[in-house]
Amino acid sequence: MGGSEEEDIRRRDLETGSDRNGGGEKDRAFDIQNIATHEFGHPVGLDDLYDEIYSELTMYGYSSKGETKKCSLEEGDIAGAQQLYGAP
Numbered sequence: 001m002g003g004s005e006e007e008d009i010r011r012r013d014l015e016t017g018s019d020r021n022g023g024g025e026k027d028r029a030f031d032i033q034n035i036a037t038h039e040f041g042h043p044v045g046l047d048d049l050y051d052e053i054y055s056e057l058t059m060y061g062y063s064s065k066g067e068t069k070k071c072s073l074e075e076g077d078i079a080g081a082q083q084l085y086g087a088p
């Protein structure tokens with residue numbers, strides 16, 4: 001008993017930055033176009049990416065306040081969509 005509670009809290013803190021439950025982005029004051037573009041990816045079948053190598057992609061699940069790099073779909077996002085639906 002004991003010892004794991006602190007770790008659970010730390011893990012929860014890490015997950016606060018994610019929208020893995022789908023609604024986490026709503027109450028954040030991020031650039032609205034970032035979020036709109038990111039959220040646009042979900043209905044077309046793209047999942048959030050949490051691997052650090054995807055940190056430049058719009059579908060990266062972790063956002064930091066004020067960032068603007070999610071203003072456009074990046075190559076990897078498009079590649080993901082094309083994997084699902086085929087290239088145009």
Ligand SMILES: [Zn+2]
Pocket residue numbers: 019038039042048061
């Ligand atoms: Zn998302």
